[in-house]
Amino acid sequence: MKNDIRKITLHSKPQTLETLMEHLEEKLGLPYKFSLQYEDADFNNALINLTDIADLPERPTLKVISLVPSPTASTADTDIVSLSSEEGSSHVRQAQWPETFEVPNFPVDIEFRLRQGNLLYMRDQTYMQVPRDMKHEILEKLAECMYSFKAYPSDDDFNDVASSLVKKHPCLTEPGSSTGWNGWKNSLKFKMGNYRTKLRRAGCTDVLINVGKRGGQDPLRSVKRPKHFEINFLPNYPAGEDECSMESKRLQLVEEMKKCHPSSTLISQNMDSTFSLRRKEIVEIESPVKETLQRWPSLFTERQINAEFVRITSKNLKQDFFTALDQHTARFLKIFETKKGAVGKRLSEFLDQIKLKGTDITANRTAVLRGLPLLLGEETSDFFKATLDCDCDIPQISIGILTVITEGSQDSSQALHLENSHTAIILEGAIVMDNIEKPPGCHVATFFGLIYALNLEYPPQLKNTFDFIQRVFLSLGHKSLKPKLQSLKNMLLM
Numbered sequence: 001m002k003n004d005i006r007k008i009t010l011h012s013k014p015q016t017l018e019t020l021m022e023h024l025e026e027k028l029g030l031p032y033k034f035s036l037q038y039e040d041a042d043f044n045n046a047l048i049n050l051t052d053i054a055d056l057p058e059r060p061t062l063k064v065i066s067l068v069p070s071p072t073a074s075t076a077d078t079d080i081v082s083l084s085s086e087e088g089s090s091h092v093r094q095a096q097w098p099e100t101f102e103v104p105n106f107p108v109d110i111e112f113r114l115r116q117g118n119l120l121y122m123r124d125q126t127y128m129q130v131p132r133d134m135k136h137e138i139l140e141k142l143a144e145c146m147y148s149f150k151a152y153p154s155d156d157d158f159n160d161v162a163s164s165l166v167k168k169h170p171c172l173t174e175p176g177s178s179t180g181w182n183g184w185k186n187s188l189k190f191k192m193g194n195y196r197t198k199l200r201r202a203g204c205t206d207v208l209i210n211v212g213k214r215g216g217q218d219p220l221r222s223v224k225r226p227k228h229f230e231i232n233f234l235p236n237y238p239a240g241e242d243e244c245s246m247e248s249k250r251l252q253l254v255e256e257m258k259k260c261h262p263s264s265t266l267i268s269q270n271m272d273s274t275f276s277l278r279r280k281e282i283v284e285i286e287s288p289v290k291e292t293l294q295r296w297p298s299l300f301t302e303r304q305i306n307a308e309f310v311r312i313t314s315k316n317l318k319q320d321f322f323t324a325l326d327q328h329t330a331r332f333l334k335i336f337e338t339k340k341g342a343v344g345k346r347l348s349e350f351l352d353q354i355k356l357k358g359t360d361i362t363a364n365r366t367a368v369l370r371g372l373p374l375l376l377g378e379e380t381s382d383f384f385k386a387t388l389d390c391d392c393d394i395p396q397i398s399i400g401i402l403t404v405i406t407e408g409s410q411d412s413s414q415a416l417h418l419e420n421s422h423t424a425i426i427l428e429g430a431i432v433m434d435n436i437e438k439p440p441g442c443h444v445a446t447f448f449g450l451i452y453a454l455n456l457e458y459p460p461q462l463k464n465t466f467d468f469i470q471r472v473f474l475s476l477g478h479k480s481l482k483p484k485l486q487s488l489k490n491m492l493l494m
Helices: 017-028 073-081 108-124 132-147 155-168 182-202 243-256 264-273 275-285 289-295 302-313 317-338 341-355 361-375 440-453 460-473 483-492
Strands: 034-040 046-049 062-066 384-388 400-405 422-427 430-436
Touching: 017 034, 017 062, 017 132, 017 182, 108 132, 132 155, 132 182, 155 182, 243 264, 243 275, 264 275, 264 302, 275 289, 289 430, 302 317, 302 440, 317 341, 317 361, 317 440, 317 460, 317 483, 341 361, 361 440, 361 460, 400 440, 422 440, 430 440, 440 460, 460 483
Parallel strands: 384 400
Antiparallel strands: 034 046, 034 062, 400 422, 422 430
């Protein structure tokens, strides 16, 4: 804009022109390519194109020259918001971070220059001197691609992208770097922060929620990011929906759940379309579990827990969980047999109980899920609780799985309760699900799904167990594991 005059203060003079332009892009929020002119005292303060940082005076006056037609605020926002809608109408991410990051195709001119550079590199190991405009295009495309998987990539993710870039285009290798791509990694981190700033201005909720938490507005509040590798942590409202329309559908859900036979079709449709409102309440407002239970009773059903897990992670909880569990069950039971000492004694009690059931798959699953924490050095007595159906006093626990058994049933900490009356799940001291059939061990998957649906931390007494389920059973997260978890995974693969 003609009259847009601003004062920018930098703590030190940038070493390169590229660094200066990146600082200006970040501080001014410029969504387009530009060049710079400065007032040169040698030419009566006439504006001169800036091509070398050494030409810049101590306190310069700069003019930003747009290299494309300057977008208005509304069109810039539209361009940014449409990133997710260009691939489809869905307002949520559809895939987890890939095991091997695939470098996207760049604009035609950039691809042509990279091909020429790769040919020179293969011929005589010539490294490419990447111009600023070319580097900008590469980083911008990579940032866009990374955001399609997650808003806050980890350090390992940046390693994946930078190494994949250099592997695909070896001419971009940095000869002075120990890895050949450290500089690209650092530039990607800076670019990703800049990209999030643009999306924040456009109103993207998964980054807008953290505005000001690094800049001094409210530095004591924690930055809200996915806890367990969720891909749809805080999605935007879907097209054509607003808070009022979704609130109306939420009220429909509440009324529907009061019926003896609620419509599963209506519940599924309304739960899908109100997903972003629900996540806003759970993540941003941090509603207590009891309040969420009152406002979203349909969420606390096994069917909708599984559906919510798909919405959040794109994975089928029950299918993936039990497929992985069944795949490793035989090996787990073998490990149980080899364990000695106090842990071995407790595991042998589980084995004795399932021998009476023969090859019952449910009994085997229950034994493995009850024994898994013991293999990881964790105590389950405060998590798996039992009470008699005639007992009026419910055990006081803040989080866990409560089994209601009939009088005369085995009541010990080592009992698997394969013939239990029913099971309840307790969160924040409140029973959120009751009268669930099947043995308590099999409801570990349901409990795990609730942790994701309600954005909770793992129970401290079983943190390693749930981390193992997340990373090994469901392949959510990086392959690098804690030593204790890696050791158990190695035993399973022997």
